[in-house]
Amino acid sequence: MDMIFKALADPARRTLLNALHQRDGQSLQELTELLEMTRFGVMKHLGVLIEARLIVTRKDGRFKYHYLNAVPLQEAIDRWIEPLLVQPAARAVISLKTQLEGTTPMSKPDFMMQTYIHCTQDALWHALTDADANAAYNFVVSSCEREGNALIYKTPDDNTMLICTETQLTPKTRIESTFEPHWAGPEVPLQASRFVYIIEPQVDHCLLTLEHYDLPAGQEGIADGWQRTLAGLKTWLETGKTVKFSYPAAEA
Template structure:
């Protein structure tokens, strides 16, 4: 927690975070032009932010792309702010085409997130692949069922919300899946994207990385949904409590 506040104390680092929030996946060259300092100076600031887990990076060829990782900030908010705002049991709302055509083109992610979870590798794998577990921590879904390699999520009123179809599994380490949203209803054209879970066991903990690719225009809000889902996953694995980090308006 100290490293988070140290990182946020510098205005240059806050400028970098603001820039990555507005435009995820920028390179060092992209970011350097936004600050009146040397390349080395920008690299030092990025190093502090990466050490605090406020940014995560994706390397592709000679380039390294940077992404805002808001989960540590959410955890700080959860620690002090959220208990003052609401009751514990009801928390606020904090291309299949590629699969069919062959191996998807490996572009850089549209956004990335990382969080440490105090659990075993087996427990995290189970939580990510088991339908009942998914229903326990997904921020809005009330049920989740499995049909083959597809996880099907439904809302409390039994409307189809989301289908995630696993396309490649590396047991206990990596899950590649399509992301097929249905919450807009049958009259809205269906546009799928894809995401990857990466599990890195580290002693008694696991580092979970999420990468989401090919997010269609108009679906940028899925990043907020991931923040809420991963917060629910972490809480569920570490405390055993099924907490729905759903939007405040969802309680009305």
Template sequence: MDSIFKALADPTRRALLDSLRAKPGQSLLDLQGQLDMSRFGVMKHLGVLEEAKLIVTHRKGRFKYHYLNALPLQDAIDRWIEPLLEQPAARAVINLKTQLEGTPKMSKPDFMMQTYIHCTQDALWHALTDPEANAAFNFVAGSCVREDNKLILKFEDGRKMLVLTETQLTPKTRIESTFEPHWAGPDVQLDQSRFVYLIEPQGDNCLLTLEHFDIPAGQEGVADGWHRTLAGLKTWLETGQTIKFAHAEMEA
């Protein structure tokens, strides 16, 4: 917690976070060009942000790309907003390609986030692959069913919302899936993308990394959906409670 407030205390670091919020996946060179500061100075600020888990990075070749990680901020807010959790309205306020033969080449993610969850590796793997668990922590799904390697999430009224097709699994460590949205209705076909869950055991906890690739134009809002969904996952695994971190208009 101290590292988060230390990181946010500096205006340069806040400017870096603002830049990464507006444009995820920037390199050191991209960020340095926005500041009147040496390469070494920018690296020091990024190091403080990374230590506080406010940014996560993805290395591709010689380049390292940086992404805003908002979940630690949510955790900090929840520490003092906890008494309001029983009030749904208050919580609402704060709150690709098709499957190919072989392994698709991974480009730089369009969106990344990380969170630590106090649970076992087995429990996290089960939560990410079990349909009932997905329905419990997804911020808007009313139900979820599995058909072979597909997780099909549905709205409360039974309409199909999202289809996640698992394309590659490394048991208890890595899940690669396509992301096929259906929330616009049966007559509107939206382009699909792909994402990866990475699970790293950390003593009594697990570090979960989410990488989302090839997000089509017009679907940038999936980043907000991931924040809400993974906040629900963390809450469900750590407390056993199902809390839907939905938009206010969804609960109205």
């Protein structure tokens, strides 16, 4: 937690985070152009942010791309900031182009998130693939059903909100899936995307990485939904309690 607050204390590092909040997946060269300092200076600031897990990176050929990882910051808000406030803190910080057949090459993700969860690899795999488990920690759905390789998420009034169809599984380590939002209703054309879960066991805990690809324009808010879902997943696995990190109710 100390590393997070230390990382946020510097205005240059906040500028880098704001830039990734506006457009995720930028290279070192792109980020260097934002600050009046040397490339080495920007690399040092990025190193602090990476150490605090506020940025995660992904290498593609000769280039390394940087992604905002808002999950640790959301955890800090939930743990240290919101309990001190009368009103909940605002969480401002946050179609498939081709048919998926067999193994589809991964392009550069639109955003990435990582979180450490104190649980076994088996428990995390079960939580990500079991319908009842998904319903327990997803921040907005009331039920989830499995039909073959599809997880169907339902609202309290039993309407279909989201369908995620698994396209490739590597048992206990990787899940590739489509992401089909239905919350806008049948009158709105379906604009699907895809995501990947990557599980890395590390002694007595697991590192979970989420990568989301092919995000259509206008669906940028999905990243905030993922933050809330992953926070619920971590809480459920570590405490056994169902906590829905829902959006704050609108003031009258």
